[in-house]
Amino acid sequence: MIGKLNHVAIAVPDLTVAAARYTAMGASVSATVDLPEHGVQVIFVELTNTHLELLAPLGENSPVAAFLERYPEGGMHHICLEVEDIHTAIEQAGAEGTRVLGNGQPRVGAHEKPVVFLHPKDMNGVLVELQQA
């Protein structure tokens, strides 16, 4: 069952510039975090109930690079919803005809928890990450 919105991920061409927009409005932001195994650099924008993840490409084959080629100014990349049990969530999604990207099995995500991504064509154009809570 879906619980929390863990984060909204926003792809940006320049993390520092992007973060400044949010700090100007009084938001707390993290230092830049490199996640080389996921091909991204991240700055977290802390909100009181969740956070935004500003993502920039890191290294080759970054999952964000193709997105920024298409949308050079950046854009909303995905939303991450927490689920109690990732395997149950995959079954429930499949029963509705919602496809899971990749081989359909969870992998360890950027937060060290099992995740899958649902096909955006089955989720109204929205890339939805499901993360085990």
Added chain:
Amino acid sequence: MIGKLNHVAIAVPDLTVAAARYTAMGASVSATVDLPEHGVQVIFVELTNTHLELLAPLGENSPVAAFLERYPEGGMHHICLEVEDIHTAIEQAGAEGTRVLGNGQPRVGAHEKPVVFLHPKDMNGVLVELQQA
């Protein structure tokens, strides 16, 4: 100062189909709510810390209609961040060069609170609604 993420709005061509994707995964969704003064029909997907708003056009001149012409399957339309004081937030955004859409003044949003929208070109391609908490 930015506080809560109030909601993530997702434009969809068919509210019932879209909502079924989330109910299949155990989410609670609202009945369909008509907001004719805002040109949208909405179904709320309840999460434990915030909610998603599935938006479909209602009537002529709906703000969602042009978006769906461009993205017929739907897509992430905007995020809504709560701020303590909308006028202070407008000043802070302006100091960073972030433009406010329309005449720059708050209007009453779908939640009966003062809102403004920030120019997506100044927010990395993301339409950001600021709503007074």
